Amino acid sequence: RREGGKAYVRCGSRASSENTVRVGVLGASGYTGSEVLRLLANHPQFGVALLTADRKAGQPIASVFPHLATQKLPDLIAVKDADFSYVDAVFCCLPHGTTQEIIRGLPNHLKIVDLSADFRLRDISEYEEWYGQPHRAPELQKEAIYGLTEILREEIRNARLVANPGCYPTSIQIPLVPLIKAKLIDIKNIIIDAKSGVSGAGRSVKENLLYTEVAEGINSYGVTRHRHVPETEQGLSDAAHSKVTISFTPHLMPMIRGMQSTIYVEMAPGVSTEDLYQQLKRSYENEEFAVLLGNGVVPRTHSVRGTNYCLINVFPDRIPGRAIIISVIDNLVKGASGQALQNLNLMMGFPENLGLHYQSLFP
């Protein structure tokens, strides 16, 4: 209907001959799936060839996400009915637990970015401990590359299967990995007070996620135990070449998107906050999406809404020898679908920021 007489530049991202890469989205009825579709709408090289959602098979995506009605997109089908021969790459946006088997069944020619937690933990016994079931694809686990782009870019470039990081681990590792590698902070005393928007929980229909239960209040859930802990500790331990145990307290905030990690660290003897600042500056000065702000400027979640940026900064603490690090991301973008696209760009040989030039929707 919308392609009548008027000459205008085509909007929407359905795969066509103009697009060199045909992309599938598995699990398109959740928030990370729909966010991939939002981002792809402006991507010059990727087109959407395939959308799956088993329980919504046969429906147009607009019946699940009315805001996608203005794009031309394929209807939802069941994974089992998908023909992957016309697809070059997939974003796998399925729930953890079911993902391992489905990815194991995908053809070999596909590049895969998995947004679930199913391939993030190298130690499959740790997976079993935290997710309550045995790993179903241990052989693939060995192949999977952890997709924290700024830290593992070269490995990702050559990967076939990328395990896209969780939102909390992304916001924590970006500032801490360079500081730990440079031995600037004490790894036995890392305290992370993290605040997340509600969309981090996905579109799951649970009482504690109702508007009436979330608005106008704070919920500290998982005070002593949260599934993003082992993933974060894995990354920090890699940086430290030694086991790191963190203090991690997530808080659910009355906001849709956005995540802030306020990180309290003890500096190594003789180290100053200026040293931390300079190290982060060196690490990230050529990065587009990991951005150290100017001296004293506080990172704000408002500045990253809808964008792929991770903004960070370092502040002196009143207690001598300690520093405070603040890091903010949009949990659905750099914390999920945006970083996934950044990774797929790399895997397909494109500039990693292609199609990711979104600026924050503020106010």
Place this chain on the structure above:
Amino acid sequence: RREGGKAYVRCGSRASSENTVRVGVLGASGYTGSEVLRLLANHPQFGVALLTADRKAGQPIASVFPHLATQKLPDLIAVKDADFSYVDAVFCCLPHGTTQEIIRGLPNHLKIVDLSADFRLRDISEYEEWYGQPHRAPELQKEAIYGLTEILREEIRNARLVANPGCYPTSIQIPLVPLIKAKLIDIKNIIIDAKSGVSGAGRSVKENLLYTEVAEGINSYGVTRHRHVPETEQGLSDAAHSKVTISFTPHLMPMIRGMQSTIYVEMAPGVSTEDLYQQLKRSYENEEFAVLLGNGVVPRTHSVRGTNYCLINVFPDRIPGRAIIISVIDNLVKGASGQALQNLNLMMGFPENLGLHYQSLFP
């Protein structure tokens, strides 16, 4: 700093030789100004050459809008210090009342889209009545074209000065103008219950716009008198070739962006809601941004957040002979900066949707 060794596609919209059109933004420290900058960040043909904000002159834009820190943009200067010889077009985002004189002083080669209310009312005595001061540029008023793109596209294409419509008038005129032109509704009984997000009031620091005063409640302001009334009535009267008086009640909603007009109309004798639907279908089937939804689908502000779409639909009323029309926009995009860009695209000879391919930020 961020242009170091890595090869990546440039992000940001500073004017350069690659861009064919050098754009200035007058009044860049308000929300419509910053929204123009957000949209231009992805525009392939427009670059930002000039930013003014008298009270913030000398500052980087990031000190006023931290979320713009990741873009490369010129520093803010005072209007009086601006050199317009290197500028092709301006978005004028200044407050009403001051705009007429400033635009009168601009050089003739500039294309101008004015987002204030200063050139919207053709009848300058009506301007004086509603804005409490005499019109300061009556000669320019004659030249100004009202920028409701879908209705006045050809006039806009050839205009030098476009008066960009208000948010409420946009959301109301898009559905009603075709129905009035086709004589399908009674023009003496148009009742509009409009709901707006808070950003419609701009960044003005007023007690009634504080978080504590807005959140978790509804404020019906301007119940009997609102400045968008004469503008709306002017457009509807043009369509009717007869004076239209509307019932218009705006409500301030606890949300940042988004606007919904719920419009209650009496149909002309013998007319059905299906007739209204078919008329809107004919009027807008080739439009990209004015979108009639499928039968029975309710337009939602969530579907247009950050986008230039106006979604509309028609519903039967329980009272025989009446119909309910719902129209939604993002007040800062189709209701302000997006439509302004749509208009400047036309004025500069580009496809009107260039750089406007944003999909809704949902959730």
Place this chain on the structure above:
Amino acid sequence: RREGGKAYVRCGSRASSENTVRVGVLGASGYTGSEVLRLLANHPQFGVALLTADRKAGQPIASVFPHLATQKLPDLIAVKDADFSYVDAVFCCLPHGTTQEIIRGLPNHLKIVDLSADFRLRDISEYEEWYGQPHRAPELQKEAIYGLTEILREEIRNARLVANPGCYPTSIQIPLVPLIKAKLIDIKNIIIDAKSGVSGAGRSVKENLLYTEVAEGINSYGVTRHRHVPETEQGLSDAAHSKVTISFTPHLMPMIRGMQSTIYVEMAPGVSTEDLYQQLKRSYENEEFAVLLGNGVVPRTHSVRGTNYCLINVFPDRIPGRAIIISVIDNLVKGASGQALQNLNLMMGFPENLGLHYQSLFP
């Protein structure tokens, strides 16, 4: 634990010998049930003797509603295990559809205020039409008194079973019934644009009630059909002695509590808005909870949060002969549990405002 050595006035509302009325709450795990408990905490004559919630039987109420942990209240039991011989009155806060049978099974000595929709419609065929199942207690229906206190106070005083009104119908009937009775408005042209907070939907776990789906947007649901329509039309038709058909469009707002009905009416020939104002003044000047505001003052939901007030006012419309009426309530208080308590006060012979002296929680 909290009754140790210190002498303080006891807080909490568990029934005791000091309280003359022992109250049960059936369905205490929903929002109207918990709201009854909040209100009773300050009631000088009512004590809570019994709480039921079938699916949560055996649990303390604090496990379902942590905010009630500071009160001393009985544990939840199943309705079938309740001993009503020690109870004088019950608030029935169960879902519609199940309520008729449960109330039919209650002993005769109990005074009952039913907050469900099950006894609101006198015409049991209308009940079947709108609720999709036959009425299960037609004999009780004849006995039930509709609990709109300000309109039916004397009948309520002598009732055994009161059908507590819905929130929308309360906010609409309070302003309109006196105007219709006085024949001041045209009953064929009543247009109601209603806005509700999310708690009106109860604690039901549905996707469209998630924070991520509600915050920062408007949802117009039930545009053409809503279950509160027949109840409202019943009350208005009674006042008119003639069938009234209304235009009614409910909107879900991003706020927890609060309801506003913006009502567009055509006045009878020769009637002015001042006539409407004076009629409402006469009708409600001796009422505590139905309050006509001063001339021109706009009722705000912020002014009634947590309170039993219904604030109303009348405004002239731009269209000659029309008027705009605004009415606000807290949907959980005057729209549910507060009015229920007001009614039980009457039924038990107490002043109707006893225990209802709450002022709005603003900000």
Place this chain on the structure above:
Amino acid sequence: RREGGKAYVRCGSRASSENTVRVGVLGASGYTGSEVLRLLANHPQFGVALLTADRKAGQPIASVFPHLATQKLPDLIAVKDADFSYVDAVFCCLPHGTTQEIIRGLPNHLKIVDLSADFRLRDISEYEEWYGQPHRAPELQKEAIYGLTEILREEIRNARLVANPGCYPTSIQIPLVPLIKAKLIDIKNIIIDAKSGVSGAGRSVKENLLYTEVAEGINSYGVTRHRHVPETEQGLSDAAHSKVTISFTPHLMPMIRGMQSTIYVEMAPGVSTEDLYQQLKRSYENEEFAVLLGNGVVPRTHSVRGTNYCLINVFPDRIPGRAIIISVIDNLVKGASGQALQNLNLMMGFPENLGLHYQSLFP
């Protein structure tokens, strides 16, 4: 008008012969002032005799706070015009900086609870350092008692001038003072990540408090310096008999009311989280408003909205030897006006919980 023919229990709190205590509120046009009025509406012994607001003198309070229109209250007057001979006690809700001189000028018979920061710091040089001006009433400072009720009850009972604590200091000291006194935690390593609702900033009209700037985001302000630090350190140092320096990072949350302090502590050698729990249990088992929750239950701001409770609990940390303490209050009640009323109750010889039996407005 509302005292017509009907017999009902009087609502509203204007002082009368029935009330034994005539109370004045100085600075009634701010949020702490209006919150005092909300609480007094249900107080059986206190009546409002006097309201001042210099810039609003001559107006009814309802013109400043429409939600107070349903109470009968005196009109606002200027402080200089107040006749204190008919007043027994005042809540002083004026801004810091101006308060010292005004209180110095009050007659001696008045009991005073000052909600500003002007008398909280015993060391007047510290006042000057943090508030940028010399102390104007050093002699009164010696007399002032710090009003943290649970810690200093006996002193408050006999005080004439009480300096009511700040919201952050209240939420922090209630859990920490007993633990520090019992030497259970390391006082050199107390890290406080605090989250506050926006009403904590008062009704000040500032850009960063606009709905558009607050909603849907987190603002970490005062990362390295906040005025509540010296007050908190004063209280903790008193408990420790030694100077305590804290790490304190406040975060502004998108919610109107509510405050959570997430406190990260290192335990003294050999101490367990169970030891902390038992100490808090002993300290607060006879308190009404300082409530230790059951083992493992997370305190939620939703549970204290509109109430005077401080809910606390202790959790084990993943890092051995550390613990996490969570404390929540309503910043306007236990963090301001509620604690002020609790204190005045004591000062006037009443039970401290009189008129404070409010339960949380949830949802």
